[in-house]
Amino acid sequence: MTKIIDLSHVIEPGKAGRKFTLEMVGAETVNPNVIRLENQWYIMHNISMVSHIGTHIEAPYHILKDQADLAAIPLETLMGPAIILDLRGRAPKSAIGIDDVRSAAERAGGIRPGDIVFGNLGWGPFYGTERYAGNPYFPPETIAWLADHGMKLMGVDAGGVEVPGSEQHVSHYALFSRGIPLIENLTNLNRLSKSRVQVCAFPVAVHGLEAFPVRVVAVEED
Numbered sequence: 001m002t003k004i005i006d007l008s009h010v011i012e013p014g015k016a017g018r019k020f021t022l023e024m025v026g027a028e029t030v031n032p033n034v035i036r037l038e039n040q041w042y043i044m045h046n047i048s049m050v051s052h053i054g055t056h057i058e059a060p061y062h063i064l065k066d067q068a069d070l071a072a073i074p075l076e077t078l079m080g081p082a083i084i085l086d087l088r089g090r091a092p093k094s095a096i097g098i099d100d101v102r103s104a105a106e107r108a109g110g111i112r113p114g115d116i117v118f119g120n121l122g123w124g125p126f127y128g129t130e131r132y133a134g135n136p137y138f139p140p141e142t143i144a145w146l147a148d149h150g151m152k153l154m155g156v157d158a159g160g161v162e163v164p165g166s167e168q169h170v171s172h173y174a175l176f177s178r179g180i181p182l183i184e185n186l187t188n189l190n191r192l193s194k195s196r197v198q199v200c201a202f203p204v205a206v207h208g209l210e211a212f213p214v215r216v217v218a219v220e221e222d
Helices: 097-108 130-134 141-146 170-176
Strands: 002-006 020-026 043-049 057-058 079-086 115-120 151-156 182-186 194-204 211-213 215-221
Touching: 079 097, 097 141, 097 194, 141 151, 141 170, 151 215
Parallel strands: 079 115, 115 151, 151 182
Antiparallel strands: 002 215, 020 043, 057 182, 057 211, 079 194, 194 215
């Protein structure tokens, strides 16, 4: 039996925490030749938003202007086998070290070349609360270890991986300098019953854009 799990938060306009507004317009404002049937509902929307909102993916272009934007991320990077690292139980704002991810990876069967790596910090239930900002983080050396063992895409059920207070974005640089995109604000990782699943995470392909909300789907096979 196939089990499909949505790992993305729903974006609620007006409640998203960052700029996200919808302006409903009649379709005739875009296409003046529209002919409506009687009482026909035919609308479009203008959207005003920040690109880093909800469950979103960040491309290396976020901090490295010569690296891949959303349109340039290879499709192969955005889908494939994923390993779920159980990193729950750590103190807020504590560092997740190499030994931590090594042990979690061993329990999950090992990281393989070309794996998507999702860190289950147990932080998803705190989304939208003050506590959410206190997630454990991944120092650059831990990210380097994951990359050296085959990680092609990283995701966490938290607002990021960055060293607290780092204005140089050293953890982001450790990812993006290796061409590895990052997905922030995953959810429902606790609903996964297996440590290895298939994942798809496709954002819209926009040249010159560094981030965008993404629908992340995990597929479990019995």
